[in-house]
Amino acid sequence: MSGEKLYIEKELSWLSFNERVLQEAKDKSVPLIERIRFLGIFSNNLDEFYKVRFSDVKRRIIISQEQGVDDNSKHLLSKMQSKALKLNQDFDELYNELILEMARRRIFLVNETQLTESQQKWVKKYFKKEVQPHICPQFITKDTDLLSFLKDEYAYISVELTKEQKRQYALIEIPTDQLPRFVMVPEQKGKRRKTIILLDNIIRYCLGELFQGFIEYDELQGHSMKMTRDAEYDLSHEVEHSLLEQMSESIEQRITAMPVRFVYERTMPQHMLDMLCEKLKISNYDSLIEGGRYHNFKDFIGFPNVGREYLENKPLPPMTCADFEGHKNAFDAIRAKDILLYYPYHTFDHMTELVRQSSFDPKVLSIKINIYRVAKDSRLMHSLMDAVHNGKQVTVVVELQARFDEEANIEWAKVLTDAGVQVVFGAPGLKIHSKLLLISRKEEGKIVRYAHIGTGNFHEKTARIYTDFSLLTADETITSEVRNVFGYIQNPYRPVKFNQLIVSPRNSRKQLYRLIDTEIANAKLGKEASITLKVNNLVDKGLINKLYGASNAGVQIRMIIRGMCSLVPGVSGVSDNIKIISIIDRFLEHPRVIITHNDGDPQVYISSADWMTRNIDNRIEVAAPVKNPVLKQRIIDIIDIHFTDTVKARWIDKEMTNTYVPRGNRKKVRSQLAIYDYLKQVEKQTRKQQSLLQNNEPTTIE
Numbered sequence: 048m049s050g051e052k053l054y055i056e057k058e059l060s061w062l063s064f065n066e067r068v069l070q071e072a073k074d075k076s077v078p079l080i081e082r083i084r085f086l087g088i089f090s091n092n093l094d095e096f097y098k099v100r101f102s103d104v105k106r107r108i109i110i111s112q113e114q115g116v117d118d119n120s121k122h123l124l125s126k127m128q129s130k131a132l133k134l135n136q137d138f139d140e141l142y143n144e145l146i147l148e149m150a151r152r153r154i155f156l157v158n159e160t161q162l163t164e165s166q167q168k169w170v171k172k173y174f175k176k177e178v179q180p181h182i183c184p185q186f187i188t189k190d191t192d193l194l195s196f197l198k199d200e201y202a203y204i205s206v207e208l209t210k211e212q213k214r215q216y217a218l219i220e221i222p223t224d225q226l227p228r229f230v231m232v233p234e235q236k237g238k239r240r241k242t243i244i245l246l247d248n249i250i251r252y253c254l255g256e257l258f259q260g261f262i263e264y265d266e267l268q269g270h271s272m273k274m275t276r277d278a279e280y281d282l283s284h285e286v287e288h289s290l291l292e293q294m295s296e297s298i299e300q301r302i303t304a305m306p307v308r309f310v311y312e313r314t315m316p317q318h319m320l321d322m323l324c325e326k327l328k329i330s331n332y333d334s335l336i337e338g339g340r341y342h343n344f345k346d347f348i349g350f351p352n353v354g355r356e357y358l359e360n361k362p363l364p365p366m367t368c369a370d371f372e373g374h375k376n377a378f379d380a381i382r383a384k385d386i387l388l389y390y391p392y393h394t395f396d397h398m399t400e401l402v403r404q405s406s407f408d409p410k411v412l413s414i415k416i417n418i419y420r421v422a423k424d425s426r427l428m429h430s431l432m433d434a435v436h437n438g439k440q441v442t443v444v445v446e447l448q449a450r451f452d453e454e455a456n457i458e459w460a461k462v463l464t465d466a467g468v469q470v471v472f473g474a475p476g477l478k479i480h481s482k483l484l485l486i487s488r489k490e491e492g493k494i495v496r497y498a499h500i501g502t503g504n505f506h507e508k509t510a511r512i513y514t515d516f517s518l519l520t521a522d523e524t525i526t527s528e529v530r531n532v533f534g535y536i537q538n539p540y541r542p543v544k545f546n547q548l549i550v551s552p553r554n555s556r557k558q559l560y561r562l563i564d565t566e567i568a569n570a571k572l573g574k575e576a577s578i579t580l581k582v583n584n585l586v587d588k589g590l591i592n593k594l595y596g597a598s599n600a601g602v603q604i605r606m607i608i609r610g611m612c613s614l615v616p617g618v619s620g621v622s623d624n625i626k627i628i629s630i631i632d633r634f635l636e637h638p639r640v641i642i643t644h645n646d647g648d649p650q651v652y653i654s655s656a657d658w659m660t661r662n663i664d665n666r667i668e669v670a671a672p673v674k675n676p677v678l679k680q681r682i683i684d685i686i687d688i689h690f691t692d693t694v695k696a697r698w699i700d701k702e703m704t705n706t707y708v709p710r711g712n713r714k715k716v717r718s719q720l721a722i723y724d725y726l727k728q729v730e731k732q733t734r735k736q737q738s739l740l741q742n743n744e745p746t747t748i749e
Contacts, residue, residue, distance in 0.1 A: 051618050052701070053595070056123055057586045058100045060611040062130045063703040065092045067631045069134060070697075070705060072141055079152065080352045080359040081633070083145055087347030089138065093131070094345060097308040097334065098199070098278035101127060105277070105307055105332045128334055139339055153240040154354050157232070158340070159252035162244070166232050167252070170244065173230065174253040178246070181222040184257060186215070193218075193326040194305070199276040202343040204250060205311075207319055208264040215262065216322065219254075219269070221247050221343070228346040231353065241353040247271065247341060270315040273342035274327060275308040306333060313337040360633050363723050365394035365511070369733035373741070376408070377401045378488060381497050381519045387678040388517040389685070390503065391634060392726045395510035398499070398517065399426045405486050406434035412494070415485040415533045417444035420504040421459065427505055428459060432466040442469045444536055446479045473667065474539040477552070480662065481669040482517075482655050485529050496526035500548075500671040502638040502653050513637040514719075516653045516682070518671055525671060532669060539667075549670035551656055555663045556589065562643050562650065563593045563602075569646050570601040577603040579642040579686055584611040584657040598624040607689055608699060609636045615701045627699035628708060630692060632719045641670065642683060651679045681729065685722055692718035 071077055072085035104127065107120040146156055155161075162170060184206065185196065197203070197218070204219045221228075223246065230249060232242040254269050306327050311320055315337075329335060352359045368388055374380040377400060388397055403426075405411045414434055421428055434441050445460045447453055464470045473479045482501035487494055503515030520526065528548045535543050535553070549558045563578065570576035578597060585591065585606070591614045598604055604625045606612075616625040630636055639654040654670030656662040673679045689696070693710040694717040700706070 051615070051621075053615055053618065053621060054588065054591065054613045055615060055701070055703070056126075057584075057611045057613050058096075058104060058123065058127050059130060060586075060613060060703065061096060061100055062127065062134065063705060064610045064629070065089055065096065066134060066703075067629060067697055067705050068092060069137060069141070071631055072145070076694075078357060078359050079145070079148055080350060080354070083149075083350045084348050086138065086142060086145070087345050087350065089134075090344030091348060093134070094275055095278075096131070097275040101131075101334065102277035102307045108332055124332060131334065132336065135336060135338065138344075142339070149354075152354055152358065155240060155242045157242055157244050157248070159244075159248045162232070162252070163235070165235065166242070169233055170249055170252055171256075174249050174256065178222070178226060178249055178253070179257070181225045182219060182250070182257065184217040184219050186217045187322070187326065191326065193323070194328065197274055197327070199274055199306075200343075202247065202271060202273045202341075204247070204254075204269040205272050205315070205319060205323065206254065206258075206267065206269045207316070208258060208262055209266040210264050214318070215264075216319070217258075219250060219257070221250065223343070223346060228343075228349075229351055231351075243351070243353065245341065270312040270319065271340050271342055272309070272311045272315070272323065274306045274310075277305055277307050308334040308336065310336045310338050310342050312340050314340075363392070363720075365391055366726060366730055368393050368397055369730045369737065371397060372734070373737055377404050378408075378410075378486075378497060378521075382495070382521045385522065385673075385675040385678055386519040387673070387675075387681060388519070389722075389726065390510040390515045390517070391512060392514075392723055395507050398505065398510075399430070399507065401486075401499075401519070402427050402430045402484070403433075406430040406439065407437050408488070410488045410490060411439055411486060412489055413440040413442070413487045415442045415444075415483075415530075416505065417446070417479055417481055417483050417533075417536065418456065418459070418505060419446045419480055419482070420506050420509070421455075422507040422509075423455070425459075425505075425507060427507070428463070431468060432463065435467040440469070441467075442471060442533070444471045444473055444479055444533070447472055448478050471537055473536050477539060477665065477667050478661075479536060479667045480655055481532065481550075481667050483529055483532060483669060485526065485533060495521060496523075496530065497521050498526040498529040500525070500529065500653065500669060502640075502655055513635045516638045516640070518653060518673060518678075522674065525674075529669075532667070536667060547672060549652065549654065551662060551666055551668035552664050555656065555668065555670070559590060559641075559658075559663070560593055562641065563597050565645065566602045566643055567597050567600045569644070570597070574646055575644055576601065577605075577644040579605050579640075579683075580658075581607040581636075581638060581640040581686060581689075582657045583609045583637065583639070584659050586611050586613040587658050587660045587663055588613070589660075590658050590663070594625065595621050598622045605690065606699075607636070607686070612699050616699060617701065628690070628692070628696045629699055629705075630689060630695050630718060631697070632695040632717065634719055639670070640682060640686060642686065649679065649683065651682050653682070684725065688716075688721050688725060689718045691716045691721070695719070 068085060068089045072082045104120050104124050111118050111120060149156060202221045206217045206219060208215045226246055228246050229243050230246060232244050234240055234242055251269055254267055306329060309327060309329055370386045371377060371380045405414050431441050431443060443463055445456050447456050460470050482503060484499035486497045499517055499519050501515060501517040503513055524547050528545050531543050532550060545554055549555050566576040566578055585608050594604060606627045608627055608629055612627060616622050616627050639656060641652040643650045651673040652670045656668035662668050673682060693713050693715055696708040697705045698708055
């Protein structure tokens with residue numbers, strides 16, 4: 048084996064992924080408003096990084112210290128802080144560059160010092176009418192416990208009021224949950240320009256109005272700040288507490304969890320910074336970051352386009368799937384043949400319509416579904432409640448521990464329970480991440496089942512921006528095993544066997560190893576052998592070692608990995624035959640796909656599971672084989688298109704350089720757009736075939 052490093056720390060790999068997001072904001076071929084929105088995505092990602100990845104390493108350091116051991120976590124934390132600070136510097140420079148770019152297009156993002164006299168009057172009126180009712184300054188005294196009320200989802204203005212050299216401090220929360228962050232300011236008639244001011248700057252301009260008549264001061268100044276908390280939590284396991292009650296408590300615990308990052312405006316005076324750090328108990332292991340005047344950049348994901356249409360991506364209208372056409376209902380269509388949907392290229396309406404039809408169809412007896420993340424006002428969830436009112440037996444498995452969606456899922460669990468839905472929370476210690484739907488229908492005296500197995504959530508909103516596969520099937524062997532998964536969820540200690548499905552934690556590791564071992568055996572026999580993998584994250588060392596072994600045996604391995612990748616490609620004698628790309632573009636690449644050559648008879652699986660230890664051993668995940676030869680080839684074609692990308696594909700390498708795949712003399716291919724065109728052609732051909740069949744004509748299409 049090589050003496051080179053064989054594993055990249057997942058935390059550093061994650062930061063490398065977020066650097067690719069920042070590359071999209073830097074890319075001048077990306078429309079300007081989309082570049083600004085990528086700044087918001089980068090910032091939102093970084094928030095999550097500190098809440099989860101950074102806080103995890105910090106906890107490891109504290110535990111190691113208590114145990115008197117050194118596990119290298121301090122060194123890793125230092126590297127993480129260094130990389131994150133460099134990315135923040137790049138972010139600040141890019142933000143200033145994009146502000147100038149907007150100004151060149153007569154869109155001005157102004158602060159409170161750049162308002163005209165008429166705009167100042169308008170801002171004061173807007174503040175008094177719209178903003179002031181939502182603001183209550185929180186004064187900081189020696190007894191104030193900042194950790195008890197400071198929220199990590201919000202930006203604040205820290206205010207210093209000085210009277211005869213005596214200082215008084217107050218915090219003002221920017222109420223972005225109540226008001227828009229970006230406010231259009233009226234321009235003088237005849238001026239062809241757009242002016243936007245941030246809510247933060249409206250408050251800054253009117254700071255004096257908040258305190259006049261209440262507090263005497265000679266001088267007043269405000270500086271922005273933001274705190275990020277550890278997102279982990281400890282569940283109380285008291286016997287008398289239901290899981291729902293425990294999860295509700297855990298959300299409250301998170302509100303008072305310790306900070307891991309404190310970002311402050313670089314003009315903040317040292318005495319104010321020292322006071323805040325002391326109140327927030329900022330430790331040596333936390334990130335103290337000086338920055339600009341704006342925090343909570345995640346709001347920039349929704350930055351409005353007030354200019355020309357070309358400043359944002361041209362819409363790609365979602366397609367309807369021709370396989371549903373010509374049938375009386377969705378069940379007839381699925382029974383005729385397996386159907387594959389690929390969001391956001393296909394509309395999610397097919398899924399909501401399937402559940403809507405199920406909610407009133409007299410033949411439908413029961414509906415089972417497992418929920419990880421759903422939209423705030425989900426049509427699908429309302430259809431499930433309608434189904435109960437129509438006498439259907441409805442079971443919804445709600446994952447209460449879906450990180451950052453716990454609160455929403457708790458609320459849905461309560462609403463569903465009140466509507467008469469049987470709500471199941473699964474087994475303690477096993478997070479349920481599978482994407483399953485099972486509909487049982489009585490047809491001609493027997494029970495026929497219809498199943499959905501997907502790579503993404505039942506979420507109307509994310510289905511417009513995440514790429515994900517949905518397989519709809521009435522195949523008895525598959526639907527029978529999907530039914531067994533729901534049984535396993537409710538009783539994970541009862542023996543159950545899966546032959547078709549790959550189910551974590553029952554058989555995933557064994558089956559994935561088997562798929563790899565088959566390719567190794569074929570390679571050793573001199574046969575063609577290959578593995579194609581598309582996942583969000585690859586960090587499980589057992590699977591990485593298997594892939595190293597496959598590469599060493601001569602198996603050709605290619606992968607598309609969006610996020611973390613601990614495997615090091617291109618190491619002599621270890622991973623010579625492994626090539627990895629990552630694609631960041633207008634849609635978030637989310638599906639998990641496994642394709643093996645299998646001696647000329649390709650096996651194709653779609654899965655809910657990333658190749659992380661937690662997904663393989665500690666969650667309920669499901670991968671399903673795609674049996675229909677046409678659909679199997681369609682997935683292979685889509686993945687192949689990704690590997691032709693000469694615009695948005697980056698190499699994953701041991702140095703984490705994020706180098707774009709060189710185009711050379713190849714034509715320009717942007718795979719997400721090419722896949723849209725490919726699927727448009729598929730749908731066109733399907734409709735043409737259906738038309739020929741209806742007219743009893745030959746169906747061969749040149």
